[in-house]
Amino acid sequence: MNKSTIDNEFLCKHSMFGGLNDASLSLIKPYLEEHTYEENVTILKQGEPNNRVHFIVEGEVAIVRQSETNKKQSRIITTLHNGDSFGEMELIDIQNCAASVVTLAPSRIITLSNKDLYKISLVDLKTYTMLILNLARDISRRLRGADEMLAMVKNRATMPTPASQSDASV
Numbered sequence: 330m331n332k333s334t335i336d337n338e339f340l341c342k343h344s345m346f347g348g349l350n351d352a353s354l355s356l357i358k359p360y361l362e363e364h365t366y367e368e369n370v371t372i373l374k375q376g377e378p379n380n381r382v383h384f385i386v387e388g389e390v391a392i393v394r395q396s397e398t399n400k401k402q403s404r405i406i407t408t409l410h411n412g413d414s415f416g417e418m419e420l421i422d423i424q425n426c427a428a429s430v431v432t433l434a435p436s437r438i439i440t441l442s443n444k445d446l447y448k449i450s451l452v453d454l455k456t457y458t459m460l461i462l463n464l465a466r467d468i469s470r471r472l473r474g475a476d477e478m479l480a481m482v483k484n485r486a487t488m489p490t491p492a493s494q495s496d497a498s499v
Contacts, residue, residue: 334363335386335439343412345384345463353456360445366432373430379419381440382464385411388436394428408433417464420446 337354340346346354366372366388373379375395390409396402406428409415415430420443441460450457 335361339386343384344467345382345414345460347463348459349456353453353459356453356456357441357449357460360441360449361439362441364438364440366436366438368432368434370432371429372432372438373416373426373428375427375429376425379416379426380443381416382414382420382446383416383430384414384439384441385409386437386439387411388438389433390415390436391431391433392428393431403429414464414467416440417468421461421464421468 335358337351337358340354340358341349346357349357363386372383372390375393388411392406392409392415393403394406396404416426418424419426423443446457446460449460
């Protein structure tokens with residue numbers, strides 16, 4: 330693991346660093362660590378602690394969830410690519426990993442630890458706040474996507490679409 334060599338122009342194109350100016354990005358960069366992984370490497374394991382948010386610079390990873398009732402059964406929940414991040418949930422809710430993350434291709438990933446995120450909060454609260462908001466937005470987008478997928482699953486009870494208030498008779 331090495332300090333990141335990623336430049337500001339690259340960072341500002343991605344959601345985790347959205348809305349941050351060069352000064353904020355320059356503040357964050359010394360805290361970023363760069364990691365490289367070969368294909369089929371487990372980066373995070375379901376049920377184990379994680380104290381970092383991971384940001385994919387190059388490569389592809391699978392988010393894999395193991396069944397709680399049948400430990401031999403697992404399913405790929407989604408695949409993430411360049412520009413995507415993972416590990417945000419554990420950083421925010423301080424729980425163990427909800428799923429495993431396995432590389433599908435050689436990957437280059439930068440990480441930011443919760444300890445370093447805290448240090449950033451002490452130095453520049455505005456930058457820290459923007460990072461947390463960006464992480465929350467990413468989590469929210471994923472939750473909306475999961476809601477949409479659940480809504481489309483067959484054999485779900487359906488409800489009639491409610492009439493809007495303007496359509497309702499009084």
